[in-house]
Amino acid sequence: MVDFTITSAWYDSATLATVSEQLTLERVVQLSSFLIESLGQLPPAKHLEREERPGFAVRATGPALLAELWHSSLLAEWLAQATAARWELRSCRHECYGPGDYSLLHDSEVGGQRLLLVYDLTEQPQALNGGHHIFNFVDGMQATCNRETGALMLALLAAGDLECIRYVSKLSSGTVRLEHALFEQA
Known part of the structure; x- marks a missing residue:
């Protein structure tokens, strides 16, 4: 069983205020070492389906490995504290x-306010080979x-x-593995 306990530093009231302020100003924040324990080697994702829609997305998707975390009341309470919603x-x-995969900027174009959470399971980050998130906001801001x-x-x-995932270079020797959760205001 995997321990989904959030690192205590992320519960500090000053830290929560900073996260909230950064989300308000920049709209994107990345929290290092979010969980108390490293998830280590998770089992390979099961039932991945290859999605090939050139010009839209080329990737493999399947059931969330961290579904227990995404559905947890612990995370819901933390999000309420961090976002005041x-x-x-x-x-x-x-x-x-994998090498040559991507999703384009219209990938998650849906209406209304939403909170996107992405937990990075990539074993060897490939910053030079792509695979990072890009955001385009309606007001012209980018991140x-x-x-x-x-x-x-x-x-x-x-x-x-x-939001999208930048093209992963065909020279990449690894795979970008992400857990993707989308929330709407209650």
Whole structure:
């Protein structure tokens, strides 16, 4: 059984205030070592389906490996403290991006305010080979978030805001593995 306990440093009131402020100002925040224990070697994702829609997304997706975390009341309470809002899980999945894989900026174009959480399971971050998150916000602001194993990325998105996974170089020797959870305000 995997321990999904959040590192105590992320419960500090000053830290929570900083996370909240950064989300408000920059809309994207990456939290290193979010869980108290490294998840170590998780089993390979099961039932991955290859999604090949050129011009939209090329990747493999399947059931979330961290579904227990995404559904947990512990995470729901922490999100409420960090964002001053209540959130309900809308969807979660596991995503794998190998050499040549990507998703484009219109990948998650949906209406309304939402909170995207992405937990990085990439064993060897491939920053030079791509695979990082890119955000385009309606007001013209942009943000990029590089891979960091064990980090949780939070992105506060509004209607019309877009996110994608940058093309992973065909020279990459690894796979970008992500847990992707989308929340809507309760």
